[in-house]
Amino acid sequence: MPELPEVAALAEFLAEHLRGAVVTKVQIASVAVLKTADPPYSALEGRAVSGARRLGKFVSLDADGLHLVFHLARAGWVRFTDTPTDIQLKMGKGYIAARLSFSSAAGPLGLDLTEAGTKKGLAVYVVRDPQDVPGIAALGPDPFSPGFDVDTLAEILGSSSQQIKGVLRSQSVIAGIGNAYSDEILHAAKTSPFAIARSLDRDAVQQLYDAIHSVLGTALLEAQGKAPSELKDAKRSHMRVHARTGEPCPVCGDTVREVSFADTALQYCPTCQTRGKILADRRTSKFLK
Structure with missing residues (x-):
């Protein structure tokens, strides 16, 4: 997408x-x-x-x-x-x-x-x-709008009991981020996709805010000026964890893992994001340990 x-x-x-x-x-x-x-x-x-x-x-x-x-x-x-x-x-x-x-x-x-x-x-x-x-x-604020600062993000997260992965993907909360870039942003922020949004402290919120702008900003520069026929390959080329299941994390070398759902999947690095913990894959477990 x-x-x-x-x-x-x-x-x-x-x-x-x-x-x-x-x-x-x-x-x-x-x-x-x-x-x-x-x-x-x-x-x-x-x-x-x-x-x-x-x-x-x-x-x-x-x-x-x-x-x-x-x-x-x-x-x-x-x-x-x-x-x-x-x-x-x-x-x-x-x-x-x-x-x-x-x-x-x-x-x-x-x-x-x-x-x-x-x-x-x-x-x-x-x-x-x-x-x-x-x-x-129904769109939420755009990450590159003038009013979207770290305080705005802190307010959004502080009022949500959802997992951070879902918050980032919700277009009515923050506009424009989907499954792929939410994986990349969370990896850059060293944040578990299953962390509860309101549980993030101020330092973690700042890390997430910085990651949103660095990941999306880099991708914007990569995509700029390209014809539609080239944009999909440009997107894939700079992904670090998304769609990289089984490959080594380019930051720490650990194996990129995947959690699958009914119609989608997420990728993450255990060492970078979950302190080494392997998240339960819902294809084989109904519960997160």
Whole structure:
């Protein structure tokens, strides 16, 4: 799933390449993907793109006052081309959920929203204001917003009895962080994923705050300027523990471990994060020891 760094780079790429381009055609190839009906998606046609921005893990394209907002979910992605095809998409066929065609000073452009697999979560909205999208209206503070300081984080954590891994992933608490970067942040902060949020003392909160900005900041720099086709590999290349089960931790050399759940998994380093303790894997144990 693309998270804050990749979505930010994607929005920047689209703003650069689509600004001034006119939407000539919109095709929706999946009934499930379109979450709004008013205004109709056809209302985008004939409008010029004035910009694109990231809101949490959403991307919003501004087209003369209307906004095409999309969330790529777990298996969604973007395919951008300057040699688009005129082929009409067939409803419910293939992995392309939506297609936008543009005319620009440089020539025709195309943007496909794609989704692999059978579990579909990609969502598209056409709205007058991005805040009309429920997921955006419910977003918590962005880690890079001016008001997000260590005191804000301390207040958030101090009021939560949840495990810190879940807090970091909750978009209504902190916007933009998902499964992968929460693993990386907790590793950098030397914090157990199962630590209770309100149990962290001030030093631990400061470590976590610093890790949020160092991990996401580094990833932002890695992703900046890359085309959509390169962003997934850029994300994978600098991960230290996420998706590295069985590999040596690059900090201490211990073996990276995994805890699996029904539809996801987390990775951590016992030496760096849990004082050497191996966390119970819920595939084989119902209880954490």
